[in-house]
Amino acid sequence: MTDEAAAGSGAGAVDGVLAALADPTRRRLLDLLAAQGEVSATTLAEALPVTRQAVVKHLAVLDAAGLVGGRRVGREVRYEVRPAALDATARWMVALAADWDRRLAGIKRLAEAAEAAEAAEGDARE
Amino acid sequence: MTDEAAAGSGAGAVDGVLAALADPTRRRLLDLLAAQGEVSATTLAEALPVTRQAVVKHLAVLDAAGLVGGRRVGREVRYEVRPAALDATARWMVALAADWDRRLAGIKRLAEAAEAAEAAEGDARE
DNA sequence: GATCAGTGCAACTCCAGGGTTGCACACCAC
DNA sequence: GTGGTGTGCAACCCTGGAGTTGCACTGATC
Numbered sequence: 001m002t003d004e005a006a007a008g009s010g011a012g013a014v015d016g017v018l019a020a021l022a023d024p025t026r027r028r029l030l031d032l033l034a035a036q037g038e039v040s041a042t043t044l045a046e047a048l049p050v051t052r053q054a055v056v057k058h059l060a061v062l063d064a065a066g067l068v069g070g071r072r073v074g075r076e077v078r079y080e081v082r083p084a085a086l087d088a089t090a091r092w093m094v095a096l097a098a099d100w101d102r103r104l105a106g107i108k109r110l111a112e113a114a115e116a117a118e119a120a121e122g123d124a125r126e
Numbered sequence: 127m128t129d130e131a132a133a134g135s136g137a138g139a140v141d142g143v144l145a146a147l148a149d150p151t152r153r154r155l156l157d158l159l160a161a162q163g164e165v166s167a168t169t170l171a172e173a174l175p176v177t178r179q180a181v182v183k184h185l186a187v188l189d190a191a192g193l194v195g196g197r198r199v200g201r202e203v204r205y206e207v208r209p210a211a212l213d214a215t216a217r218w219m220v221a222l223a224a225d226w227d228r229r230l231a232g233i234k235r236l237a238e239a240a241e242a243a244e245a246a247e248g249d250a251r252e
Numbered sequence: 253g254a255t256c257a258g259t260g261c262a263a264c265t266c267c268a269g270g271g272t273t274g275c276a277c278a279c280c281a282c
Numbered sequence: 283g284t285g286g287t288g289t290g291c292a293a294c295c296c297t298g299g300a301g302t303t304g305c306a307c308t309g310a311t312c
Contacts, residue, residue, distance in 0.1 A: 015150065015153070018144065018147045018148050019148045021144045021148075022141075022144050022145045022147075022148035023269095023270080024141065025270080027141070034225065034226050034229050034230075035229065037229075037230075037233040038233075040288075040289090041288090041289080042287090042288060042289085050270085050271065050272090051271070051272060051273085052288090052289085053271075053272070053273085053290095053291095054270065054271050054272075056289080056290080057269090057270075057271080058270085061269095074279065074280070074288095075278060075279040075280065075287075075288055075289070076279095076287090076288060076289075077288090077289075080230075081226050081229075081230065083223050083226040083227050083230065086219065086222065086223045086226065087223045089219065090216060090219035090220045090222075090223050091220075093212065093215065093216035093219060094216045094217075094220065096212065096216075097209050097212045097213045097216050099160065100160050100207050100209040100212065101209050103160050103161065103163075103207075104160075104163075104206075104207065104209065107163040107164075149299095149300080151300080151301095166258080166259090167258090167259080168257090168258060168259085176300085176301065176302090177301065177302060177303085178258090178259090179260095179261095179301075179302070179303085180300065180301050180302075182259085182260080183299090183300075183301080184300085187299095200258095200309070200310070201257075201258055201259070201308065201309040201310065202257090202258055202259075202309095203258090203259075
């Protein structure tokens with residue numbers, strides 16, 4: 001896990017979440033779900049400018065990413081938000097940002113050291 | 127800003143970052159940039175299974191999202207990582223996750239209260 | 253000035269995925 | 283049972299974007 005956070009591109013669950021969050025309709029959907037709690041796909045479709053089928057597809061993507069979960073209640077399926085995957089991705093992103101900062105600082109330090117060494121030794125190195 | 131963090135879908139800079147991060151090649155690109163510091167598009171293309179032109183396009187997207195920045199050095203353009211936008215998006219995501227938790231807790235509390243009230247009053251309500 | 257490496261721009265192909273429609277199936281109410 | 287309401291599945295457009303190729307341009311180097 002620490003490896004994943006540091007590597008940046010090999011994170012398994014994270015890319016699913018990122019891909020899911022990249023779509024505005026899906027973010028809107030998550031917003032509605034977060035606001036209303038347990039809602040069915042049909043109800044969600046009424047609040048959006050798309051068909052129920054489109055909503056169902058989006059919910060499938062969000063479900064695969066672990067961002068939502070659904071349970072049957074009679075003949076309808078109530079979906080609700082699942083914070084765990086989002087939380088994990090948020091932490092991954094925070095770690096990545098910190099990683100960038102560290103690397104940038106390190107590179108900048110090396111560059112300055114190299115400049116200093118060059119200035120001190122001239123071109124006698126090679 | 128606090129509104130943006132709470133609303134979730136209206137964030138201006140965030141959706142650019144999310145869309146940029148959704149692509150695996152772009153994440154790989156960011157990884158390389160974070161690891162190597164200032165690199166040109168041509169150099170990056172050598173380390174990836176795509177053309178220089180594809181890299182240039184991706185860099186343009188990342189640049190528009192504020193994730194990278196480039197400066198000319200003679201006849202080449204060196205790109206480097208810009209942590210600010212990523213950091214902002216990470217914070218937005220953390221706030222959103224916290225928001226979900228709050229809402230879920232609130233809804234659950236309301237549901238339990240409603241259940242309790244129902245159990246206490248029977249069906250005398252309607 | 254001539255040459256070569258790196259960049260920028262434009263047109264083109266191609267496919268994943270967002271959206272739709274249509275229909276079959278399951279469930280609740282009457 | 284029968285009718286309505288909600289879900290699931292499948293086939294189908296169609297746009298966006300990832301990737302390519304080709305060429306013109308600019309800046310070093312000789």
